[in-house]
Structures are given as structure tokens and as C-alpha cells.
Amino acid sequence: MTTHSSTPSYSSLTRHSDAKKLEVVNLFMTGLSMEHISEMSNVPVQTLYRWKASPWWSKAVVALNKQDKAAKVARISRLVDKSVETLGDRLINGDYVFDQRTGTEKRIPVSARIALDATTKLLDLQVKITDREEDKVEEIDTNNKLKELAKNFENFAKGKRITTPEVIDVEPTEIEGDDFAVHV
Secondary structure (H helix, E strand, C coil), rough: CCCCCCCCHHHHHCCCCCHHHHHHHHHCCCCCCCHHHHHHCCCHHHHHHHHHHHHHHHHHHHHHHHHHHHHHHHHHHHHHHHHHHHHHHHHHHEEEEECCCCCCCEEEEHHHHHHHHHHHHHHHHHHHHHHHHHHHHHHHHHHHHHHHHHHHHHHHCCCCCCCCCCCCCCCCCCEEEEEHHHHH
């Protein structure tokens, strides 16, 4: 009779694919318990806890969150594009209304109040988007300056000479008849 004590455990016999691991991380991100995930994925609970403690787990969570966010942004962008297209059509061609006398649909011009409200909201959104883009450019400039300072500090700490850009001295000279001129 054979004893099972010398038989390797399930988890040591099975090498799980990366797809299976991502499936498990996805299930975990939905809020399921490890026990439930184990039942659904056929991976032992102990293996799940060991995976969760490993460095690749948190990287997978971050990557999946980024993918999810990118997918949501893409869907929202498509909806916004369609909304703007529909709004433009309504502003140009009018709103649809049902004519009870004829039993048909017809278009009537959009009221000035509704057109003004739509325009105001779109302009506000445009300003916010522009401000965000300017903030990003400003942030990039700040990051570049900080990197340059870090590099200079590193060179200073190593005893290397820090090179500074050439400064040109400017001295104001007065010229008759031109009170605001500055000449080099």
C-alpha cells in the first residue's frame, strides 16, 4: 500500500501560468475573499497568500488599475465626443419635438438660454483643460530643474567643479532723446 505522505503537494506539482496569476489578481481586485478565489481558480489558499506577499502582486495590481483607468478614460472620451457632436447638431439644426397636430417629429431652434448655457459650460471646460496642460508643462520644467540641481549637487559632493552658464553684464547708458533705452 502506498502512503501519500511522500507525495509532493498540489502547489509544488503545478506551475501556474501568468494568465492564471492575473486572473487571480483580477478576482482579488473585485473584493472576493481568498477562499472564494481559491474555489473559483483552483489555486490553493496558501499559494494565493504567498503570491499576494510577493513583489509581482503589487505590480500587477498597479498595472491592472492603469489598464482599467485607461479603458474608462477611453469610454468617457467616446461619450464626450458623441455628446459634443449631438450638441453641435442641436445648436445648428434645432431640437426634436413631436408635433401633435401632424403626428410627426420636427425640429425647432434651440432657445438662447440653452445655447448660452451650453456655450458657457463648454468654455469653462476648455479653460480647465488648457490650465491642466499648462500645469503639466510647468511641472515638467520644475522636474527638469530639480534633476539639474540634483546632478549639480552630486557633482559638488564628488568634488567636481560645477559649470555655470556665462553671464553677460549689462550696464545702462543714457542716450539723448531715448529715455528708455538699455544698451550692452
